[in-house]
Amino acid sequence: MADHNDFGKIAEDMAAHYLQKKGCKILARNFRFQKAEIDIIAEKDHLIIIVEVKARSTDAFMLPQEAVTKTKIKSIVSAANHYLEEFNKDNEVRFDIISVLPDENKTLIIDHITNAFEAFDAN
Structure with a gap:
């Protein structure tokens, strides 16, 4: 099995590919x-x-989206604001979480949660 960082990279590549298939640039x-x-x-x-990719190499006790803390949300939001300013974009923004988890056959499954941070109280 790949180590954690390799697995995270694989998960991010999968998530990027998945988004591209859905017509995202x-x-x-x-x-x-x-x-x-x-x-x-x-x-x-x-x-x-704005996509946070959460990878789990095992079916851990916590859902990947539960691993995104309020502190993490705040830092992602501030980074997103910085990106928009830096590239002079005034587009609407959505925050998603894509989790990558192996099923019982060790096949990696993508779960895409749109508007993920709205489900949280990000205050």
Whole structure:
């Protein structure tokens, strides 16, 4: 089995490929601002999609989206704001989580949660 970082990279590649198949254009990967990092920034129909990729090599006790803490959300939001300013974009923004989990046959399954941060109380 690949080590954690390799698995994370595989998961990000899968997520990027999945988004492209859905008609998204990948604008950036691993966009860094201060301590924050955005895994994927994509665009579709003038909507900027900020994607946090969560990978689990085992069926852990916690859902991948539960691993995104309020602190992490805040840092992703600030990095997203910085990206929009830097590239002078005034598009609407959506925050998604794509989780990559193996099923019982070790096949990697993608779960795409759109508007993920709205499900959280990000205050």
